[in-house]
Amino acid sequence: MIHRRPATLPNQEGLAPPLSRSAAAYRDARAVIPGGSMRPSSWFAPHPPYAQRGDGCWLTDLDGRRLLDASNNFFSLIHGHAFPPAVEAIRETAAQGTAFGLPTPYETELAEIITHRAPLLEQVRFCNSGTEAVMFAVKAARALSGRSAIAKFEGAYHGTYDALEVSYDCNPQNWDAPDGNPASVPYCRGTPETLLAETVVLPFGDPKRCREILRRQGSRLAAVVIDPLPSRIGMVPATTALLEVLQEARQRDGFLLVFDEVISFRLHHAGAHSLFGVTPDLVALGKIIGGGLPAGAVAGPAARMAVFDHTQGRPGVALGGTFSANPLTMVAGAATLAGYDEATVDRLARLGDDFRQATNTAFRAAGLTAQVTGLGALFRLHLTLGEIRDYRSITPPPRGPGALAAVHAGLLRRGVLLTPNCSGALSTPMGDSEAALLRQALLEAVAEAEA
Ligand SMILES: Cc1ncc(COP(=O)(O)O)c(C=O)c1O
The missing domain is CATH 3.40.640.10 (Type I PLP-dependent aspartate aminotransferase-like (Major domain))
Structure with missing residues (x-):
């Protein structure tokens, strides 16, 4: 069992609304872990959802929500979760x-x-x-x-x-x-x-x-x-x-x-x-x-x-x-x-190329100020149309740190998990339909943040 508390908890005053399981887990964590989390890079406000289990490119959080996981534990899971x-x-x-x-x-x-x-x-x-x-x-x-x-x-x-x-x-x-x-x-x-x-x-x-x-x-x-x-x-x-x-x-x-x-x-x-x-x-x-x-x-x-x-x-x-x-x-x-042989490396690279190209085309068609960079199956979102050549081109982040955080939150609401700086990786269980889901979620989340 990852969590030790009942499914819903009263908040501090004992009043509704109840805390989600993730919120309760985070509240417990803060007492014994500085910042309530082990990794600065995977923390975001108010707190990340807590993971319960993963299966291929899908992750289920403590509250039973299913997320398409393109963070893949920061690019470490080439086959997604629980590769048989x-x-x-x-x-x-x-x-x-x-x-x-x-x-x-x-x-x-x-x-x-x-x-x-x-x-x-x-x-x-x-x-x-x-x-x-x-x-x-x-x-x-x-x-x-x-x-x-x-x-x-x-x-x-x-x-x-x-x-x-x-x-x-x-x-x-x-x-x-x-x-x-x-x-x-x-x-x-x-x-x-x-x-x-x-x-x-x-x-x-x-x-x-x-x-x-x-x-x-x-x-x-x-x-x-x-x-x-x-x-x-x-x-x-x-x-x-x-x-x-x-x-x-x-x-x-x-x-x-x-x-x-x-x-x-x-x-x-x-x-x-x-x-x-x-x-x-x-x-x-x-x-x-x-x-x-x-x-x-x-x-x-x-x-x-x-x-x-x-x-x-x-x-x-x-x-x-x-x-x-x-x-x-x-x-x-x-x-x-x-399981990551030459043919699979190539398939994933093609999927990544198509994904980035289609996403950038869709951004342009929708008039959004956004682009994805990357190579192979790796990608990162930027809220600018300017050329990205180095660290200084994205520091401070175009449109401020809050803008990317808003896109990240919008993606989560749509059931997609990227890293907090909106980078991600396709994994071998993904195909065209998952790439399309990801692209659509990105389009909607960027449009929402721009609005
Ligand atoms: C390029 C690069 N090098 C080194 C590291 C450190 O790896 P680890 O987190 O396994 O210590 C990372 C982690 O994200 C990385 O992205």
């Missing part, structure tokens, strides 16, 4: 023990699946989250290069490792350094100044300026970390010009290029780097590779991955973790990736 092969694998494996202080063949099996899909990824080390994956990739780059500084893109989210939180939430008041380049802005108070000095911030939409910054800073960098389809930068793909600048600078300066494919691995059977035609030095993975359970991984060419090899004495980087490569995640991930 993953559930079966988890059930069978759990009955034999959930974690051991010993390796299991399951980890080799998932590593083989990933390395067979993506030829560049010759070896894999698992961890427990995307945050850990990017952190270990950065530590590996530092150990391999003997340098400490890194570069990342303004506005990009790579999880909660403090070096990569820099400038992910900056604003017009603090984002310009005195030299006119992007400043290194801490997310948390108390972030060490030294850490800020070691994190160079690059503008995603300005390859020319990136080239200039890298000319000056490249030789002190251990790594440049890039998500090729960064959701917080508007979910617009990295341009060829930008990727060329990075590759040119890498060749000159010898830093490592780290691709954060925690979300974008799904874009191509062999990973996003294959779609973008880039050969990164290390790739961080997460989300779908865990089949719905906590997962992360660093992967790359064997020569790079040797930095994690602990069998020849002290490794360059100690990648451990009590629950890293736990059998449940490994079997769920294997079942999930087996």
Whole structure:
């Protein structure tokens, strides 16, 4: 049982109207959980509905309301909820023990699946989250290069490792350094100044300026970390010009290029780097590779991955973790990736392309000031017709933060769940009819918010 209270509760004064089950769950949560919720990114006012169960692309909340789920736990459920092969694998494996202080063949099996899909990824080390994956990739780059500084893109989210939180939430008041380049802005108070000095911030939409910054800073960098389809930068793909600048600078300066494919691995059977035609030095993975359970991984060419090899004495980087490569995640991930073969990747990408195109056409036909960006099955709504090139094009959000929140609420009322910033992903149980439902709900919710 997720909830502990009766279906309807009197409000504080004991008067009608009764609280919904979700409202009651949230009231209870606030007493024992700061903010009443475990994840800032999935919270929205007055409180989110509480989930009861999921089935494919549908989710049922505690109050029995069915929602078309295009949030998919923040893009981590490629097959939607309770994918039968993953559930079966988890059930069978759990009955034999959930974690051991010993390796299991399951980890080799998932590593083989990933390395067979993506030829560049010759070896894999698992961890427990995307945050850990990017952190270990950065530590590996530092150990391999003997340098400490890194570069990342303004506005990009790579999880909660403090070096990569820099400038992910900056604003017009603090984002310009005195030299006119992007400043290194801490997310948390108390972030060490030294850490800020070691994190160079690059503008995603300005390859020319990136080239200039890298000319000056490249030789002190251990790594440049890039998500090729960064959701917080508007979910617009990295341009060829930008990727060329990075590759040119890498060749000159010898830093490592780290691709954060925690979300974008799904874009191509062999990973996003294959779609973008880039050969990164290390790739961080997460989300779908865990089949719905906590997962992360660093992967790359064997020569790079040797930095994690602990069998020849002290490794360059100690990648451990009590629950890293736990059998449940490994079997769920294997079942999930087996069901995400090349044909399925292509079908979903086509569905996503058609969805975005049809939605943008419908917005235009209705005279609405809105567009969806994205690639493959990933999309994000913006309440502007302006070009979206980088974080600054959508910060502050066009028409204010309340406008997107109103669309999100309107979608929920229509039975559709997106992430609070109105991004989403199509999942394999979806087809044309679900895409059409989603499009219609978006049209209505945007029109309502504009009115
Ligand atoms: C691009 C990217 N990298 C890293 C992360 C962190 O992953 P996790 O939430 O599993 O720690 C996220 C999470 O949304 C992400 O979107």
